[in-house]
Amino acid sequence: xxxxxxxLDNGASTNVDPKVLEVMLPYFTEKYANASSGHTxxxxxxxxxxxxxxxxxxxxxxxxxxxxxxxxxTEANNLALKGIAFQNKDKGNHIITTKIDHSxxxxxxxWLESQGFKVTYxxxxxxxxxxxxxxxxxxxxxxxxxxxxxxxxxxxxxxxLETLGKICREKGVLFHTDAxxxxxxxxxxVKKQNVDLMTLNSHKIHGPKGVGALYIKDGIKITxxxxxxxxxxxxxxxxxxxHGIVGFAEAVKIANKKHVEHMIELRDKLINGALEIKxxxxxxxxxxxxxxxxxxxxxxxVEGEALGGYLDSKNICSSTGSACSTRSLEPSHxxxxxxxxxxxxxxxxxxxxxxxxxxxxxxxVLKVLPKFVKKLRGFSAIWxx
Amino acid sequence: MExxxxxxxxxxxxxxxxxxxxxxxxxxxxxxxxxxxxxMYIKVENNVIKDIxxxxxxxxxxxxxxxTLCELAKGKTLEExxxxxxxxxxxxxxxxxxxxxxxxxxxxxxxxxxxKNYRKSN
Numbered sequence: 001x002x003x004x005x006x007x008l009d010n011g012a013s014t015n016v017d018p019k020v021l022e023v024m025l026p027y028f029t030e031k032y033a034n035a036s037s038g039h040t041x042x043x044x045x046x047x048x049x050x051x052x053x054x055x056x057x058x059x060x061x062x063x064x065x066x067x068x069x070x071x072x073x074t075e076a077n078n079l080a081l082k083g084i085a086f087q088n089k090d091k092g093n094h095i096i097t098t099k100i101d102h103s104x105x106x107x108x109x110x111w112l113e114s115q116g117f118k119v120t121y122x123x124x125x126x127x128x129x130x131x132x133x134x135x136x137x138x139x140x141x142x143x144x145x146x147x148x149x150x151x152x153x154x155x156x157x158x159x160x161l162e163t164l165g166k167i168c169r170e171k172g173v174l175f176h177t178d179a180x181x182x183x184x185x186x187x188x189x190v191k192k193q194n195v196d197l198m199t200l201n202s203h204k205i206h207g208p209k210g211v212g213a214l215y216i217k218d219g220i221k222i223t224x225x226x227x228x229x230x231x232x233x234x235x236x237x238x239x240x241x242x243h244g245i246v247g248f249a250e251a252v253k254i255a256n257k258k259h260v261e262h263m264i265e266l267r268d269k270l271i272n273g274a275l276e277i278k279x280x281x282x283x284x285x286x287x288x289x290x291x292x293x294x295x296x297x298x299x300x301x302v303e304g305e306a307l308g309g310y311l312d313s314k315n316i317c318s319s320t321g322s323a324c325s326t327r328s329l330e331p332s333h334x335x336x337x338x339x340x341x342x343x344x345x346x347x348x349x350x351x352x353x354x355x356x357x358x359x360x361x362x363x364x365v366l367k368v369l370p371k372f373v374k375k376l377r378g379f380s381a382i383w384x385x
Numbered sequence: 386m387e388x389x390x391x392x393x394x395x396x397x398x399x400x401x402x403x404x405x406x407x408x409x410x411x412x413x414x415x416x417x418x419x420x421x422x423x424x425m426y427i428k429v430e431n432n433v434i435k436d437i438x439x440x441x442x443x444x445x446x447x448x449x450x451x452x453t454l455c456e457l458a459k460g461k462t463l464e465e466x467x468x469x470x471x472x473x474x475x476x477x478x479x480x481x482x483x484x485x486x487x488x489x490x491x492x493x494x495x496x497x498x499x500x501k502n503y504r505k506s507n
Contacts, residue, residue, distance in 0.1 A: 301442065303444050303447075305444040306396070306444050306445055309397075313397050343442075346442075378403060379403045379438075379440045379441065380440060381422040381423060381442045382442045
């Protein structure tokens with residue numbers, strides 16, 4: 001075997017960049033004071049915290065005090081939706097999201113429904129785009145927040161935040177977006193894109209797990225969900241994860257356009273190579289409307305978990321939208337939303353890149369992938385090739 | 386999903402995957418809408434399953450369980466083969482995640498259908 005491992009599941013999590021780890025280490029053993037303490041030693045932690053906040057704020061064109069640190073994307077999405085919903089429950093009870101948002105947004109919305117809120121789940125087109133006219137029509141005088149995922153984790157579609165955000169502004173409705181997958185991978189500017197709240201996280205961008213952030217535009221009030229010692233302006237209690245936050249900021253500092261260009265090159269090579277296989281399809285759009293690191297394919301007659309299992313036997317890490325890979329035995333809600341049949345959704349495999357992947361790795365994947373598709377079709381009960 | 390080593394062995398190198406060209410009967414189970422389809426092909430001589438193959442549109446568990454079932458059924462009389470159960474498969478491949486029981490019993494149903502079809506035509 002030429003490679004110890006070909007890791008193509010970066011949409012799930014990434015390796016911590018060794019340079020990030022290096023910056024984090026002193027905060028475990030040397031600069032470990034609680035940032036809330038009053039002594040001089042704590043000043044180092046406080047400085048690190050605020051410096052990190054500044055870096056992250058700047059990266060999305062926000063003000064430093066508009067950033068709240070959380071334990072990750074899931075917590076930030078929960079805080080945004082529940083915090084805004086309860087803060088504004090006297091103004092209205094209507095929330096809008098999409099059928100392709102992440103489960104932590106959808107499950108938060110479901111819970112809010114159980115608490116008396118009403119939720120509209122917008123449809124998307126066959127590439128995954130939210131139609132701005134649909135959004136405009138869905139907003140009522142009871143709508144308090146719109147939450148739309150920026151870069152989709154499964155099919156890589158990047159939504160036009162600027163247009164969607166403008167509609168929300170015009171209607172006087174708050175606009176939240178989950179940017180966990182798109183952060184550092186495509187342009188983000190909360191001012192230009194008319195965003196009021198934005199979820200960010202660290203472990204998808206070669207930072208450590210367990211850290212995320214929520215951007216909350218100046219002046220927007222939010223009901224806290226975690227109560228305690230008044231950390232993060234009283235919006236998110238709990239001793240700040242300084243080493244994690246420092247690592248998160250370092251990961252943001254390192255990320256650059258060259259990495260994006262590298263991933264685009266590998267992505268398109270992988271897509272073009274895989275589409276040469278008969279009976280294959282790309283799920284989601286092509287070109288610059290697609291996340292630079294996302295490839296999602298379906299192969300007729302092939303079940304996704306089984307294909308992933310064969311790739312795994314060659315140390316290639318992938319993921320699938322197949323029903324068989326989930327606890328619910330339901331195929332991916334995102335693939336269903338863009339119109340795939342159960343058969344097509346069950347046959348999907350997702351390969352997500354990072355800047356650490358190489359062209360040789362992609363060549364290797366393109367060598368073994370057709371063999372496994374052929375092998376599975378060789379005893380497929382539904383393939384008539 | 387967590388699978389045992391034995392499951393992976395059957396999944397990676399299934400001995401009975403594919404079509405049996407001169408099969409005496411075929412049995413089917415499942416449908417594409419629910420995501421799983423299973424076909425069992427049997428060749429019968431003197432009431433004994435002489436050869437057997439499966440085809441599936443199924444996951445790792447479905448492939449491993451069907452391959453195991455074929456191994457167990459080969460050489461058995463039709464009466465013995467139709468009595469094979471999920472417990473017999475598990476004895477061979479150690480364990481399967483609870484949620485995968487559905488996928489692994491498809492083969493048993495397909496085999497019983499194949500035996501039923503064989504009796505109908507013989």
